[in-house]
Amino acid sequence: MESRINEYKEDLKKILKEIAYPLVAILISFVAGGILVYSFGKDPIVAYTALIKGSLGDWNKFGETLVTVTPLILTGLSIAFGFRCGLFNIGAEGQFTIGSIAAVWAGWAFAGLPAILHITLTLLTGALAGGLWASIVGWLKAKVGSHEVINGIMMNYIAMYMSNFIVMTYLNEPGKAFSVAIADTAKLWRFSQAFDQFKHSRLHTGIIISLIVAIAAYYILNKTVRGYEIRAVGFNPHAAEYGGISVKKNIILAMAISGFFAGLAGAIMAIGVQYRVNFLLGFTGYGLDGIAVSLVGNNHPIGVILSALLFGILQKGGPQMQIQGIPKEVVGIIQGVIILFVAANFVRVITDQIKQKRELKKSTVKGEVE
Amino acid sequence: MPAVIEMKGIGKSFPGIRANDNINLTVEQGEIHVLLGENGAGKSTLMNILYGLYQPDEGEIFIKGKPIRINNPNIAISHGIGMVHQHFMLVQPFTVAENIILGQEPRKGMTLDLEKAIKDVEEISKKYELKVEPRAVVQDISVGMQQRVEILKTLYRGAEILILDEPTAVLTPQEIEELGVILKSLVNQGKSIILITHKLKEVMSMSDKVTIVRRGKVIDTLNTKDTNIDELAEKMVGRKVNLTVEKSDAKVSAPILEVKGLKVLDNRRLEAVKGVDLKVHGGEILGIAGVDGNGQNELIQAITGLARTESGEILLDGKDITNLPPKDVIESGVGHIPEDRHKRGLVLDYSLAENSILGNHHAKRFRQGIGLSYQKIREYSKKLIKEYDVRTPNEKVLAKSLSGGNQQKLIVAREIDRDPSLCIAAQPTRGLDVGAIEFVHKKLVELRDQGKAVLLVSLELDEVMALSDRIAVMYDGRIVGILDAKDATEKKLGIMMAGGNAQDAK
Numbered sequence: 032m033e034s035r036i037n038e039y040k041e042d043l044k045k046i047l048k049e050i051a052y053p054l055v056a057i058l059i060s061f062v063a064g065g066i067l068v069y070s071f072g073k074d075p076i077v078a079y080t081a082l083i084k085g086s087l088g089d090w091n092k093f094g095e096t097l098v099t100v101t102p103l104i105l106t107g108l109s110i111a112f113g114f115r116c117g118l119f120n121i122g123a124e125g126q127f128t129i130g131s132i133a134a135v136w137a138g139w140a141f142a143g144l145p146a147i148l149h150i151t152l153t154l155l156t157g158a159l160a161g162g163l164w165a166s167i168v169g170w171l172k173a174k175v176g177s178h179e180v181i182n183g184i185m186m187n188y189i190a191m192y193m194s195n196f197i198v199m200t201y202l203n204e205p206g207k208a209f210s211v212a213i214a215d216t217a218k219l220w221r222f223s224q225a226f227d228q229f230k231h232s233r234l235h236t237g238i239i240i241s242l243i244v245a246i247a248a249y250y251i252l253n254k255t256v257r258g259y260e261i262r263a264v265g266f267n268p269h270a271a272e273y274g275g276i277s278v279k280k281n282i283i284l285a286m287a288i289s290g291f292f293a294g295l296a297g298a299i300m301a302i303g304v305q306y307r308v309n310f311l312l313g314f315t316g317y318g319l320d321g322i323a324v325s326l327v328g329n330n331h332p333i334g335v336i337l338s339a340l341l342f343g344i345l346q347k348g349g350p351q352m353q354i355q356g357i358p359k360e361v362v363g364i365i366q367g368v369i370i371l372f373v374a375a376n377f378v379r380v381i382t383d384q385i386k387q388k389r390e391l392k393k394s395t396v397k398g399e400v401e
Numbered sequence: 402m403p404a405v406i407e408m409k410g411i412g413k414s415f416p417g418i419r420a421n422d423n424i425n426l427t428v429e430q431g432e433i434h435v436l437l438g439e440n441g442a443g444k445s446t447l448m449n450i451l452y453g454l455y456q457p458d459e460g461e462i463f464i465k466g467k468p469i470r471i472n473n474p475n476i477a478i479s480h481g482i483g484m485v486h487q488h489f490m491l492v493q494p495f496t497v498a499e500n501i502i503l504g505q506e507p508r509k510g511m512t513l514d515l516e517k518a519i520k521d522v523e524e525i526s527k528k529y530e531l532k533v534e535p536r537a538v539v540q541d542i543s544v545g546m547q548q549r550v551e552i553l554k555t556l557y558r559g560a561e562i563l564i565l566d567e568p569t570a571v572l573t574p575q576e577i578e579e580l581g582v583i584l585k586s587l588v589n590q591g592k593s594i595i596l597i598t599h600k601l602k603e604v605m606s607m608s609d610k611v612t613i614v615r616r617g618k619v620i621d622t623l624n625t626k627d628t629n630i631d632e633l634a635e636k637m638v639g640r641k642v643n644l645t646v647e648k649s650d651a652k653v654s655a656p657i658l659e660v661k662g663l664k665v666l667d668n669r670r671l672e673a674v675k676g677v678d679l680k681v682h683g684g685e686i687l688g689i690a691g692v693d694g695n696g697q698n699e700l701i702q703a704i705t706g707l708a709r710t711e712s713g714e715i716l717l718d719g720k721d722i723t724n725l726p727p728k729d730v731i732e733s734g735v736g737h738i739p740e741d742r743h744k745r746g747l748v749l750d751y752s753l754a755e756n757s758i759l760g761n762h763h764a765k766r767f768r769q770g771i772g773l774s775y776q777k778i779r780e781y782s783k784k785l786i787k788e789y790d791v792r793t794p795n796e797k798v799l800a801k802s803l804s805g806g807n808q809q810k811l812i813v814a815r816e817i818d819r820d821p822s823l824c825i826a827a828q829p830t831r832g833l834d835v836g837a838i839e840f841v842h843k844k845l846v847e848l849r850d851q852g853k854a855v856l857l858v859s860l861e862l863d864e865v866m867a868l869s870d871r872i873a874v875m876y877d878g879r880i881v882g883i884l885d886a887k888d889a890t891e892k893k894l895g896i897m898m899a900g901g902n903a904q905d906a907k
Contacts (some may be wrong), residue, residue, distance in 0.1 A: 041797075254772040259755070259762050268679045272707060273745040274759035275728030387416045396418070 049329050050337065051250015052379045056372035057327070057341065064365035065089025078357045085351020086344040094222060094232025098304060100343035102127070104241040105296035106321025107328060107335035108248050109289045113179075114330040116266035122168050123293040124318025125190030126161035128311070129396055132194045132255065133160035135171070135308050136202060138213025140302070149216040154240070154298050162192065162287040169286025173279035179286070180226055183278035187318070191311050208310040219303040228233025238300035242336065249332035251288070261285045281395050293318055327373045342366070403466030405562055405593045406451070411460035413446055420446040421457070422617040433584055433594045435604045435625075437637055438614035439834040440805070444597045445477070447566050447614070451595075452484045453477040462561075483555025484564040486636035489547050491539050498522045501554050525557055530586050545576035545693065553584070554859060563587065564595045569603055573692050574862060574895035581607050599637070601630045602863075613637055638835045648846045651870040657854035658704070658823050663713035665699040669896035673699040675878035676713070681823065686845065686855040688869030688886070690862060690894050696878035697858045698740065701827055704856075705737050706730040718822060731760050736821030738812055740828045740858070743806070746812045748765050749801035753793060754782035756800045757815050789814035790840070806837035813841055824848055827858045842868060862894060876900045 065075035086096045106123050113120035120126075134157030141149055168182045202210040220236050222229040252258040263271040265279045272278050296317060301308060324342055328334030349362035372378070406428040413421040420443045428434045436444045449455045451462065453471040461468055464480050471477050490499050498519045507517040522535040531549050539547060548568060555563055569577045584594055584607060596608060604611050605625060613620040613636045620636050635641055660679040667673035671682075674696045681687045691697055702708035704715055706727040717725045717733050725733070739745035747756050758767055758778055767778050782796040791810045793803055800808060809829070816824060826845055830838040845868060849855050859865050865872055866889060873883045874897040881897050 252771065254775070256762055256768075256773055259773060263748050263751070263759070266748045267744075268746045269744045270746065270759065272727060273705075273739055274762070275726070275731045277726065277728070 044379045046331065046333055049331055050334055052121040052376070052382075053327050053329055053334070053338070053373050055378045056369045057369055059378070060365055060369040060372055063368050064190035064361060067364060068361055071357065071361075073357050077355055078352050078361070081355045081357070082348035084348070084364070086114075086348035088351075090226075090228035091231040094221050094234030094338075094349040096341060096343045097238045099242045099346050100339045101235075101237040101303070101304070102296040102300050102317045103268045103320055103324050103339035103342055104245060104336055104337070105292050105299065106317050106334060107324030107339050108245055108321075109292035109296070109318075110298045110321045110325035111328065111330040111332060111335050112252070112292060113285060113289040114325065115265050116281060117268070118169075118172070118282065118285060118289070119180050120165065120168075120183060120286065120289045121180050121291075121322065122165060122186045122318075123289070123321050124314050124316075125183070126164045126188035126290040127297040127300075127315060127318040128187075128190040128194045128295035129164045130157035130294030131301040131308050131315075132197055132202070132210070132297075133294070134199075134298035134301040135210050135213055137157070138217030138306075139211050142216065143216035144216055146216040149214070150219060150302065153213070153217045153302055154295060157298025157301065158295035164294070165290020166283055166287040166366070167338075169283040172286070173282045187314065191314065194308060195310050198308055202308075204307070210308045213302055215265060218306060219299070219304050221303075233304055235299075235303035237303040240295075240299065244282040244295065245332045245336050248292070252332070257284070260355045293321070323370050326382065327369060402430065403463070404428060405465055406595075407463040407466075408447070408451065409461045411447060411450060411462075412458045413443075413455060414458055419617050421450070424460070424614070424617075424619050425502070426612055426619070427622075428593055428595060429610075430593055431588050431591060432609040433588055433596060433607060435596045435598060435608040435611040436614060437598060437601075437604055437611050437633060439599055439637060440832050441834070442614045442637075443617040444614050445566060445707060448484070448566065448595065448597060451477065452482060452564060465538070468756060478558050478560070478873065481559055481561035482564065483558060483560025483562070484556060485548070485551045485566065485568060487567040487570060489551050491541040491550060493538075493548060496535065497533050497539060497542070497550050499535050500539055500550055501525075501535075501557050501844075505558060521557070522553070523551060527884040529553070529556060529583075530592065531556075531583060544571045544694075545573070545579065547584070548572070548580070552587075560592070561656055562593045564597070566597045567599075568596065569598065569600060571693055573898045574891050575899055577603065584769040589629060590717075601633050601637075603631060604633060615639055634835070645868040646842050646846065648729040648868075649850070651685045651849065652852070653685050653869075653870075654680050654852060656680040657718055658856065659714075659716040659719075660700075660704070661714040661716070663700070663715065664704060665696070665703045665708055666711055667699055672711070673878055675701065677875075677878075677880050679873065681854040681856050683822075683852045683854050684849060685870040686849050686857055686868050688857040688859065688865035688872045689875050690859070690865045690872055690898060691875035692898055693860050695875050697827075697875055699878075700875070701737070701825055701858060704730075704825065705735060707708070728763075731819075734820075734822040736816035736819050738809075738816050738824070738826045738829045740831070742808055742812055747800045747808060748790075750799060752797050752799055753786065753791070753803070753811060754779045756811060757782040757785050757796075759815065761815070785811065785818060787812040788818075789844075806833045809833055809837065809841065813844055817844055821853065823854045825856045825858070828860060829857070830859075830861070830864060862891060866891070866894075874898055 068075045068078045085092065087093050106127060109123045110120055134153050137153040137156035141152060145153065164186065168179050168186055171177045171182050172179045198210045204211050222234040223232060252262065260271065260276045260281050263274065263276055264278050268278045320342060322337045325335055327341065328338035345362050345366055349359050352362060353359045404427045408424060408426040411421050411424040413894045424447055438444045446455060450457050451471065453474045453476055456472065462471060469480060492503065501522050507514045507521065515695045531553055533546060533549055533553065539550065552563065560691050568580060572580060588594060598604065607657055610622065611625055611633065612622045615635065615637060638701045658681040663674055663677045664672060665674035677700060689697055699708055703710045706725050709749055714721065717735065720733060722730055722733055743749060748759065758781065779796050786793060786796055789810050791807050791814065793807060808841050829841050831846065833841065845855055857865065857868055866886065869886045871883055872886055872889050872894065873880045874894055876898060877900060881900065884893065
């Protein structure tokens with residue numbers, strides 16, 4: 032028993048260590064953003080206070096932030112899962128869209144089912160649709176070798192226009208540029224129904240689902256044979272093949288699971304917030320934001336939760352900063368700087384350099400061999 | 402007259418390692434000077450410093466008595482230093498002449514003067530008695546020829562001092578002999594040569610002087626004629642070494658692996674294995690000798706399921722395993738120590754524990770419920786680490802943090818502990834130090850003594866001869882002959898490796 036506890040302790044340590052680098056990068060980015068705000072002649076303290084107040088100031092604001100965080104966790108997981116298999120699932124955007132429209136269809140078509148069943152069916156329909164959509168890209172990569180980024184981007188456009196087509200035809204709300212609404216039995220339970228604190232927020236149970244999925248993703252990746260194979264393919268497909276692991280099968284599977292998460296994100300947005308799908312003039316952005324979320328979260332499921340929270344705060348607190356007279360672009364700039372710092376692995380590179388120099392000094396002083 | 406090269410008190414550190422520590426090296430005009438040492442002893446670092454690829458932390462370099470700071474290879478070249486790397490730096494689709502002039506092309510106005518280039522190459526090739534065909538395309542000529550092109554390249558740039566890094570690794574015994582002649586003739590024309598190697602025999606046959614490097618320090622500098630192989634080995638390793646493999650007579654049983662009429666394509670879709678018949682019996686080590694690139698890789702890949710068999714049959718214990726996926730081949734009882742441990746043998750970013758179940762990761766004993774039990778995996782890994790003497794802080798460190806020898810030990814441990822009926826060992830000791838080599842050899846012999854079949858593929862002829870009970874020679878995708886190890890001599894094998902048949906060899 033004790034050894035198991037030790038095992039968990041060590042897992043936790045490893046996770047914290049992995050999170051440390053992006054965390055420092057984020058801090059530096061905020062300092063950089065502060066300098067920027069200052070150079071506009073505004074007070075950075077005021078700006079950041081507004082940012083925090085606007086996103087976490089009270090329960091309702093916190094609830095609204097979590098509404099944004101929910102799909103970001105799932106699309107972030109989607110990207111992270113793909114990365115672990117060496118795949119860049121830029122198609123999460125399209126899988127999100129497909130998940131949304133599929134969920135709306137299921138939420139509308141199966142009216143009359145008991146709520147718990149209907150919700151489960153609706154979420155599964157959306158997630159599976161996303162998974163199927165993604166596995167086309169995975170299949171193309173495995174069988175023909177065409178790159179998942181190119182195909183993913185193309186599939187994003189196909190998904191968007193297909194969704195729009197369905198919205199304007201089969202599922203059209205007559206005379207409107209959006210789809211029919213889902214049945215009440217398909218709607219996710221909202222916190223405002225029971226808690227007064229969340230009265231003015233749309234916070235729904237999707238956040239809980241997304242947290243459970245994050246833990247499930249962590250478990251699949253790190254504690255199962257499937258995850259072992261997927262990560263092996265991601266790290267070194269040659270060694271994986273040598274070890275009897277089918278590279279093609281795992282590429283398709285990893286894409287499908289990745290798409291499952293993105294599709295689920297779309298489904299949750301559809302049945303938790305909008306209750307329908309709008310005619311899209313452009314990408315929803317949730318899938319693409321997932322890339323940034325995953326990157327900052329170090330492609331780690333737990334990291335993704337934290338980084339989704341960060342992006343939620345930035346997105347929801349931004350308008351509050353604007354009220355304080357700080358251009359909303361600053362939020363965008365901070366986001367960009369964070370991604371830049373994290374992507375360049377800036378903090379790690381610097382600390383590694385310092386470490387190397389120190390070690391070098393030590394070994395030179397001692398004059399030791401090896 | 403001052404020495405052509407004098408390196409004084411050279412020191413160079415990398416994080417965690419002192420690669421060169423107060424090294425002194427003197428090379429006289431017109432001598433062949435061997436730098437002898439195990440992998441990782443610091444020979445290549447020293448030569449890279451001389452060639453300007455690294456900067457030393459301490460020490461000075463004198464060329465013909467003048468102190469020179471060599472900040473980059475161009476400075477080295479301008480002082481007449483030329484380097485032939487272990488892995489050739491040739492443009493494969495270019496002709497010999499184009500490769501030689503690359504970077505110092507003769508021009509005619511705005512364009513390249515190819516005619517002059519060819520003339521130049523012919524001239525220089527005649528002058529140094531290094532015969533090459535200037536119009537031949539590099540990818541079509543033999544490895545030995547390519548090496549000549551590399552040497553000519555340095556001479557074309559006016560090299561007076563040639564550094565050759567492990568030049569014999571890719572050559573047949575006959576080609577090695579030819580290289581010896583070439584080097585002698587270069588020296589006779591006033592060039593000086595530094596040879597990096599860890600092969601003792603070549604030191605004795607090729608050099609005038611030898612400097613032994615161990616763990617970044619110079620152990621000794623000797624005149625070759627005053628020393629012998631045993632003394633060199635001891636100085637190189639730091640203790641007495643047993644250079645022969647001790648094994649009893651083989652107790653051969655029924656064939657375990659049978660290969661019939663096997664044809665395999667390489668990744669360029671050309672036929673690489675052109676009809677191989679082979680039997681490996683229980684209780685024997687069958688060695689495959691051959692120069693790199695004669696179909697050995699493809700043969701192994703076909704047996705292990707990593708490459709498709711075009712035609713022919715592969716039987717294991719009488720069971721057809723032709724074109725089974727790698728997973729099924731592993732489960733039928735094939736262990737495989739792959740040639741390239743970084744590419745195939747290990748997931749470098751996985752921990753040792755995770756690596757020790759690669760290929761076995763489906764086994765029930767590592768399961769717990771629907772997931773993997775990392776506790777059981779770690780216990781298993783600890784067992785392997787202990788039994789196979791893998792030097793590591795613990796089983797949780799990443800495989801990439803281990804030295805090559807310890808990485809290889811882990812692979813050997815994993816593949817042997819699987820208890821395979823056939824073990825394929827491809828270059829099992831490449832890049833290992835003498836201690837690790839002894840260990841791996843011992844384990845392979847143990848496996849054979851347990852009645853298992855061992856298929857050994859190695860480019861090191863000495864290794865094949867020392868370990869094998871029978872030796873098959875592979876040339877151009879075919880087995881040109883199989884000899885009993887007792888009848889095999891280096892000369893016989895060498896002729897066969899170059900495509901001659903067993904009759905010629907006798």
